Amino acid sequence: MTQHVTYESTALAPPAAVDTTEETAAEIARPSGPAAAVVLAAGLASFTLGLLSVLTAVSPSISSALTLSDRVGDLSGVTTATVAVYVASWGALAVWWRRSDPPLMRIAGVAAALIALGLLGTFPPFFNAL
C-alpha cells in the first residue's frame, strides 16, 4: 500500500526558503524612508519627554507654561508636547523621506541614543540633582 504525501498539507510543507509572491517582493523593495521616519520620531519624542521633564523640574516658569490643566499639573503640557513632537516629526519626516532610502540601522542607533537620553531625563534622581 503506497501512501501519497503531498505538500498541499501545511503540516508537511517544506519551509518557504524563498517566497516569490509579488506582495512580498514589494514589501522587501520598499524604501526605508517611511520606516526611518517613525523610528527617528520615536527618538525625538522620547528625548523631548526627558528634556521637558528636566526643564519643568528646574524652572518654575517653564513648569507653569506647560501646565495646560491645573488638575493634571505640568505633566499635561509635557506629555502633550511629546505626543505633538512624535506625530509632527513622524509626518514631516515621512513626507521628506517618502521615496528615499536613508540608512535605517544608523538612524535606529541615533534614535536609541535619544531614547536613552529621554529615559535619563525622566529619572527623578537625575533632574533633582541639577
Add this chain to the structure above:
Amino acid sequence: MHLTNREMVALVHGLLIGGPFLLAFAGGLVALSGLRAEYLTTEGIRDRVRQLRLGTTAMAAMGWAIVFTGTWVLLPWYREDSPDSPRSVLLSDSSTRQWHEFADVWKTHVAFMAPILATTAAALVLYYGKALARDRGLRNLVLGLFLGAFAIASVAALLGSLIARAAPLR
C-alpha cells in the same frame, strides 16, 4: 463588597487594559522571534504577519488608552488638593515621601515612552509585513522596540501597583 467609581477606573486602567497589554507582549515576542523564512511555510508567514499586524496595532492602541486614562483621569484624583488624596497621604509622612517624589513622578513621565515605542513597532510591522521574515536586522529592530516598550510598561505597572498599595485611590 463595594468599589467606588475611582477604584473602578483604576481597575480598568491597571487590570482590564494594562493586564492584557503586558500579557500580549509575550505573544508578540514569540510571534516576532519565530517569524523566520527558514522556519515557516509561505502560508505560515502570511498567518503570522496577519496576527502580528492585528496584535501590535491593538497593543499600541491599548498603550495610548492606558497613558491617557492615567494622566487625564486618574492623576487629577491622585493629586487632589485634599488631605486624604494619595499624594497628600504619601507626602505627609517622611517614610512614604519617596513613593510620590520618586516612584509616582518617574512612572507618570516614563510611561509615555511605552506607547510611543509600541506604536513605532506596530508601524514597522504594518509597513514591512512579510519582509520581516527574511530580514534579521529589521526583525531585531522591531524586537528591540517591542522589548523597550515592554520594559518601560512593566516598570510603570510595578511602580503603579506599589504606589496604590501604599496609598490607594478611593
